Amino acid sequence: MSLIKFLTSKVFFKQLLIAVVAVFVLCFIILRWLNVTTNHGKFETVPELTGKSISVAEIELKDNNLVMQIQDSANYNPDYPKFAVIDQEPPAGSKVKENRKIYITLNPSGYRKIAVPELKERTFRQAKPTLEALGFNVGKLTYVDNIAKDVVLKMEFKGDVLNAGDKLPKTSTIDLVLGNGNRP
Numbered sequence: 001m002s003l004i005k006f007l008t009s010k011v012f013f014k015q016l017l018i019a020v021v022a023v024f025v026l027c028f029i030i031l032r033w034l035n036v037t038t039n040h041g042k043f044e045t046v047p048e049l050t051g052k053s054i055s056v057a058e059i060e061l062k063d064n065n066l067v068m069q070i071q072d073s074a075n076y077n078p079d080y081p082k083f084a085v086i087d088q089e090p091p092a093g094s095k096v097k098e099n100r101k102i103y104i105t106l107n108p109s110g111y112r113k114i115a116v117p118e119l120k121e122r123t124f125r126q127a128k129p130t131l132e133a134l135g136f137n138v139g140k141l142t143y144v145d146n147i148a149k150d151v152v153l154k155m156e157f158k159g160d161v162l163n164a165g166d167k168l169p170k171t172s173t174i175d176l177v178l179g180n181g182n183r184p
Contacts, residue, residue, distance in 0.1 A: 039097060048092035049085040049104060057085050057104060065098035071105045076170070080107045111135075111170035116155065118164035124150040124178055131174060139173035146179030153177045 006012055034040070044064045049057045054070075061068045071087075080086050087105040090096060114134050119127045128138050146153060155162040156175040168174070 042098070043095035044098050044100070046088070046090055046092055046094045046096060046102060049088045049102070050092070051080055052085050053081070054083055054085070054106065061102055066096070067099055067101045069101040069103045071103050076108050076111045082107060082109045111172075113167040114170055116162050116164060116166045116168060116174070119152045119155060119176075120164075121148075122152050124152065124176065127152050127176065135170035136168070137171060137173040139175040142175065142177045143180040144177055145182045145184040147181065147183055148179040149181030151179045153179055 044066055046066065047060045047064055049060065052060070058068050077086050084107050085104045086107045089103045096102075114136070116136075117130055117134065119130065122130075124141070131138055144153065154177045156177065157166075157168060157172060162168075162174065
C-alpha cells in the first residue's frame with residue numbers, strides 16, 4: 001500500500017479523528033482539574049499591616065488565610081512603635097491566593113549601635129563630617145586652653161568620656177572638647 005493511498009483511506013481519517021477528539025477531551029479534563037486545584041477566580045485581599053504589632057498582624061493574616069513571613073528588621077524608624085510592621089510585600093489591598101506568604105519588615109527596638117571613630121588630635125573640620133557620616137550628631141563644643149586650635153582633645157557622651165571603639169546608638173549626640181589656641 002502506498003503512502004498516498006494510506007493518507008486518503010478511511011482508516012487514517014478515523015484514527016486522526018479519534019486522536020483529535022482525545023486531545024480535546026484531555027485538554028478539557030486538565031483545564032477543569034486546574035480550576036479546581038488552583039481555586040481559579042478566588043482571591044484574598046491583603047490587609048493593611050503597617051504600624052501594627054506582630055501579634056495583631058499575625059491574627060489579621062490568619063483571618064484572611066494568609067501566612068506571615070518576617071523579613072530582617074530594617075533601620076529603626078522613630079515614627080513607628082518598637083517591633084511594629086513598617087513595610088509589607090505585597091502591599092495592602094492586593095489580591096492574592098490563600099496561604100500566600102506576606103513578607104513583613106519590623107521596626108527594631110532602637111537604633112543600631114555604631115563604633116565611635118578615633119578623632120583625638122584631628123581638627124574639628126575633619127571630625128564633624130566623620131561623625132555625621134556615621135549617623136552621629138555633633139553636640140556641645142567646649143574649648144579649653146591648648147595650643148592646637150580647633151583640635152579634638154576628647155569626646156564625651158552624656159558627661160562620660162568616650163574612647164575610640166566605644167559603641168553608641170546611631171543619632172547619638174557627641175560633645176567635643178576642642179583646643180582654643182591659647183597656651184596652657
